[in-house]
Amino acid sequence: xxxxxxxxxxxxxxxxxxxxxxxxxxxxxxxxxxxxxxxxxxxxxxxxxxxxxxxxxxxxxxxxxxxxxxxxxxxxxxxxxxxxxxxxxxxxxxxxxxxxxxxxxxxxxxx
Amino acid sequence: xxxxxxxxxxxxxxxxxxxxxxxxxxxxxxxxxxxxxxxxxxxxxxxxxxxxxxxxxxxxxxxxxxxxxxxxxxxxxxxxxxxxxxxxxxxxxxxxxxxxxxxxxxxxxxxxxxxxx
Numbered sequence: 001x002x003x004x005x006x007x008x009x010x011x012x013x014x015x016x017x018x019x020x021x022x023x024x025x026x027x028x029x030x031x032x033x034x035x036x037x038x039x040x041x042x043x044x045x046x047x048x049x050x051x052x053x054x055x056x057x058x059x060x061x062x063x064x065x066x067x068x069x070x071x072x073x074x075x076x077x078x079x080x081x082x083x084x085x086x087x088x089x090x091x092x093x094x095x096x097x098x099x100x101x102x103x104x105x106x107x108x109x110x111x
Numbered sequence: 112x113x114x115x116x117x118x119x120x121x122x123x124x125x126x127x128x129x130x131x132x133x134x135x136x137x138x139x140x141x142x143x144x145x146x147x148x149x150x151x152x153x154x155x156x157x158x159x160x161x162x163x164x165x166x167x168x169x170x171x172x173x174x175x176x177x178x179x180x181x182x183x184x185x186x187x188x189x190x191x192x193x194x195x196x197x198x199x200x201x202x203x204x205x206x207x208x209x210x211x212x213x214x215x216x217x218x219x220x221x222x223x224x225x226x227x228x
Contacts, residue, residue, distance in 0.1 A: 033216070041221060088154070
């Protein structure tokens, strides 16, 4: 299995609900980043959390990082239909210069 | 400040033809990365380049694929003798430096969708 795996693979919620997705990884990292991708589009950077940080907020987004469990979570509060997209975590390993992506979580927010 | 620019956005090639994908990094960025995304999958790293240098090509297939980032002009990802399995979205990203220990974000272009028929 690959560095950076998201769980669940797909998530369907009603507008206004919270969406939580998780990411697990295997090796030591410098940073972990979350990206959003709308269908047929490029990736939009959402948030970066460094290995020495435990939690970070940006608007309706909350990211946690637990380096002891090698996992991260992304919470989207009060979801909107426009949040419908695929969400990817990407890790930046301590000894490398490239981001390693997971397979993504496909989120559907129903109006 | 324009973002990462990729062209063409969509490209159709017959089997055996060549595909050339171009990427202009963000202004001030000297590091370029190429990723490939198969349908319903995450992005897979292909190659990391600085101006005139390939730093890491560990994700590049050994044959038919090549990349360059010349002193002047965009980065080019070249696929020779394309096959159906090359059909994918190819994303370019750039960063101001290669080290992300300080938390530099890399920025992605909108991608080039290659279809091999």
